[in-house]
Amino acid sequence: DIQMTQSPSTLSASVGDRVTITCRASQSISSWLAWYQQKPGKAPKLLIYKASSLESGVPSRFSGSGSGTEFTLTISSLQPDDFATYYCQQYNSFGGFTFGPGTKVDIK
Amino acid sequence: QVQLVQSGAEVKKPGASVKVSCKASGYTFTGYYMHWVRQAPGQGLEWMGWINPNSGGTNYAQKFQGRVTMTRDTSISTAYMELSRLRSDDTAVYYCARVAEVVVVTSPFDYWGQGTLVTVSS
Numbered sequence: 001d002i003q004m005t006q007s008p009s010t011l012s013a014s015v016g017d018r019v020t021i022t023c024r025a026s027q028s029i030s031s032w033l034a035w036y037q038q039k040p041g042k043a044p045k046l047l048i049y050k051a052s053s054l055e056s057g058v059p060s061r062f063s064g065s066g067s068g069t070e071f072t073l074t075i076s077s078l079q080p081d082d083f084a085t086y087y088c089q090q091y092n093s094f095g096g097f098t099f100g101p102g103t104k105v106d107i108k
Numbered sequence: 109q110v111q112l113v114q115s116g117a118e119v120k121k122p123g124a125s126v127k128v129s130c131k132a133s134g135y136t137f138t139g140y141y142m143h144w145v146r147q148a149p150g151q152g153l154e155w156m157g158w159i160n161p162n163s164g165g166t167n168y169a170q171k172f173q174g175r176v177t178m179t180r181d182t183s184i185s186t187a188y189m190e191l192s193r194l195r196s197d198d199t200a201v202y203y204c205a206r207v208a209e210v211v212v213v214t215s216p217f218d219y220w221g222q223g224t225l226v227t228v229s230s
Contacts (some may be wrong), residue, residue, distance in 0.1 A: 001170070034216035036153075041221035043203055044153065053219070085155055091214055096169060097143065099153040 006100035012108040019075040023088035032092035110134040112221035125192040130204030136161040137185035144189045146200040194228045
């Protein structure tokens, strides 16, 4: 199975900050990577798919990049609604759809 | 609008089984693969497997093979996930999630159910 890692595990930031989260795959997944946002007590929400495509309705301050084994999610200017936990997910493998361990973005 | 509505919370004893339902509406149920994902308290997301609602074909994560069964009833647009031989570490919120692309299994998840808390306790 493909393993996913994320860094950092926790990130403290202020409103207006530029935030970057990194996700790495244990083997190449081409661009078959998604990013989700999850708030406490809620289901995850799809933000980015195919590594860099913005899901409909998601603010343009969110962007994704990367391919192969290294990917990043960037929030260009952090807003109060963005404090949440972010997960990457690979969906390359027909057998598995592994999630990263998550990155919690909290208020500095 | 697309909706996935799951069954209510369950409390089970160790060794028992639980069956969670996920009723879909607002789209053609048989056109989109359905996945199941769980999240233990304070932990991350764990993929469990998928079902093709059209054919009934399934694929389970190795960790759950032998204990999980995913089925569907197309007449009522509902998917089911049954987990057997429950242990305390199966305590989690269980989500159903639909893929974004029609007839494609390799696709991210664009709609999620509200989650079902399953508590395993003696």
